[in-house]
Amino acid sequence: MEYNFSEIEPRWQKYWREHGVYHVENANEGLSRPHFYVLDMFPYPSGAGLHVGHPLGYIASDIYARYKRLQGYNVLHPMGYDAYGLPAEQYAIQTGQHPAVTTEMNIERYREQLDKIGFSFDWDREVRTCDPKYYKWTQWTFIQLFNHYYDNTLRKAMPTADLEKRFAERGSEGLDAACTEALAFTAEEWNGWDEAKRRQVLMNYRLAYLADIPVNWCAELGTVLANDEVVNGLSVRGGYPVERRLMKQWSLRITAYAQRLVDGLEQVDWTDSLKEIQRNWIGRSEGAAVNFRVEGGEWTMEIFTTRPDTIFGVTFMVLCPEHELIESLTTPEQKAEVEAYVSWAKNRSERERQAEVKRVSGVFTGSYAVNPLTEEKIPIWVSDYVLAGYGTGAIMAVPAHDSRDFAFAKHFGLPIRQVVSLEKDVVSDPAMWTESMDSKTGYSVNSGFVTGMKVKEAMAAVIDKIEALGIGHRTVNYRLRDAIFSRQRYWGEPFPIYYKESKSGASAVPYTIPEECLPLELPEVSDFKPTATGEPPLGHAQQWAWDEANRRVVDKDLIDNETVYPLELSTMPGFAGSSGYYLRYMDPRNDKEYFSEQAVDYWQNVDLYVGGAEHGTGHLIYARFWNKFLFDLGLAKKEEPFQKLVNQGMIQGRSNFVYRSKQDNGLFVSKGLIKNMDDVTPIHVDINIVDNDVLDVERFRQWRPEFAEARFELEEGKYVCGWEVEKMSKSMFNVQNPDDLVARYGADTLRLYEMFLGPVEQAKPWDTKGIEGVHRFLKKFWRLFEGLNDDAPTKEELKVLHQTIKKITDDIERFSFNTSVSTFMICTNTLTELKCGKREVLKPIVVLIAPFAPHMAEELWHQMGEEGTVCAAHWPQYDPQLMAEDTVKYPVQFNGKMRFMMELPASCTQEEAVAAVKAAPESAKWLNGAEPKKVVFVPKKIINIVV
């Protein structure tokens, strides 16, 4: 019988769906049943549908999930949609279609495409971030973040209620908490403040807080963006310019968790490169904070340095243009110049600033600081190469040992003094240097009491001294910024926040909606664009005010009523909904809690997470933070959410080109005939009308009206196209749609081929060429079952079987699915050669192939007369004796030197090995008839004979 995949696959997909084969219960056989949680990064359902790159990771995780299931694990393998996001809203603005409608359509299309590939997801657990039943818990978590602060002493999040009690008793005394700015006040002061003032103070500590902060404002998108959404001063989405602006925004105090985010990386099984990406993003650096006295004033300026050992080489100080001391430090003579510089620096766009990094600019304030260790007078400058957001926004400049300080000193003719030398006591004249000496190796020179010390020792000695003098201390700085959490958009989670006017006339005071009133549902709006007054789109919503007394959303017109207040108009960013979805899958239909304790106790955390590395500095940081916070609350059971993480490589497109002659617009020259690439224009051509880089010229003429009259210069009767690896995208005509391949070859072929393409982790271009080979293999495999019989298998056949079991098991364990497919091919070729159709051999192989080609396995399982589905079968065990090689090559040494390789039975003993070596003709030369003195035989390693 033919291998009729187009009949088999839909039939089994229907069976699985109707019988709920992949439905998972939490602990259905008690807590003792081993459990395993395999998760994919859920997709954003875009209008373009899936291309072949998307399912790559899903196929890999599906194989692993099915494998674990066959091994007897209770496997949680869910899927859902990250459904809030900008593209749906942009589309809504352009077409007026409600994002909910387009999102629903896109989800349906995604589901259809996913179903065709035969995944074993438990769709009963599907979540969508835009579903009120889901975002209720996103909002709920936000309220918890709002109501907690981070205690640095306890190293965990604590309720702000505790803070209030503490402030009433002791004021800010002795508090070590993560905050926006250090505050100092007494209990009396606290108790004397009204509620608005107290709430303003508490805001300084909340983990979700509202503050004026410099944000990435994207005028084109009309919203602020998080740091990871901006690259090179342009928005990741759309590529619009982004500027730095001070705005009142909600933020998450993720910096409070910086150290724990670094430490946690030790506990997880991720690739080194991804861990490194996160470490770099968090950017921990150790150093010292030092106070420099300003000459003749009551001011001191605090700086941060990672090189305290170079303090003897400081020749000037630099403040960032935003620094609050500038005004008081500027002397009257310098006032005009400084003001001009500061306003110029502030008006520079982020893009300009980044593009002109090399350009040196700055201005002298006229004031001097005093070096605390030398009492030397040093000029204070202002320059935008010092950033407001990092450290204290002020530095001590050591031009000899910092390249940026060096460039600055050279530009303004400031002195340069060497204080570190590679060799002891060897100094040169820095005036002759062309670059600074930044390395942290060598010895201190010209450096008072640390002269002669190694750099590392000098660092410690200087910090000790500074601490003894009480002018500074050891400290750690992080590059990580708090995550800006509000977006001026419509299509996102509303904040469960309303504002009361403060009696003292200060800005409105935010209050949270009571938890019992969640979800606060996204209202309908008349327009998805910002309002005329520049408010976010939610400003258009009529039903968008909070009646505190009646605890419900009401019309805005009622705001003049006693207890009706305006609601927050921003919405949450994309990462809000994706930060905790893996926990919700554990108990997705629970409307009382985020997830039940019983569910999280059972599943713990994600055992295997598969997704792209492009989320390294976004989702994967936020989710870890989110989880750590929930862990502090006692809700999550593991501090790290994703135990093992595999990054699937991007599948790039392989674009094809035709070359149009520049002299003759109607002439297309075959690749091999082009003499000079400057004579032709390469044009993208649809990969569907190119086969194996050979253009179908007829279809090309029909493809576009402008090519209807095309003429070709052929080589050997063919038009050969050029090719290049590029991003898969519609505009390059290189998109491969999985549906087409499923229709042509079947889902099992697609699954196998995507795995066969290469290691899952590796980026690779899509190339359909090889799919035929994989399809041929499946047909060949299918044919093995035509002569199915119950004869006893030969030893040779059993050996093939057991070697295959071992190899496949090993391959799956190390996530090497491309070699698994090869193993199946070799196994099938060998069994075909042996004409083996024996049930005893083939039945276990069907189980082995089930994770890869589930439909075919299911059908063959059924044809063999087995009960139930193949996914209820048991993973076969291999017999080590049967799979062993008959002979193994051993290296034979004489006197410790390797002399020749020798084949011996794999099972051979010490005595047999020695006898065989002595008998070998090569040995005669080394033994010369003598008896060996000592023989060492390490199976599979080496035979060492000492004569």
Next chain:
RNA sequence: GCUCUGGUGGUGGAAUGGUAGACACGAGGGACUUAAAAUCCCUUGCCCGCAAGGGCGUGUGGGUUCAAGUCCCACCCGGAGUACCA
């Protein structure tokens, strides 16, 4: 610049320090067929040779080892992340 990756035939890629190039694609040749599809068989790293056989080969140069694609050092070239982060 810094950090992390990777570099193996025409192509995708295999190789716990132990016969490099498995498996597949592509290419060439052949069988079956009126023909096509499908299927099957042979050849396919490079060089010398009619052959038997020999030589060279994992980016480059060194090193460790009986033995290196694999480990160590330096360099060259790609890819990714990050970037005035003091």
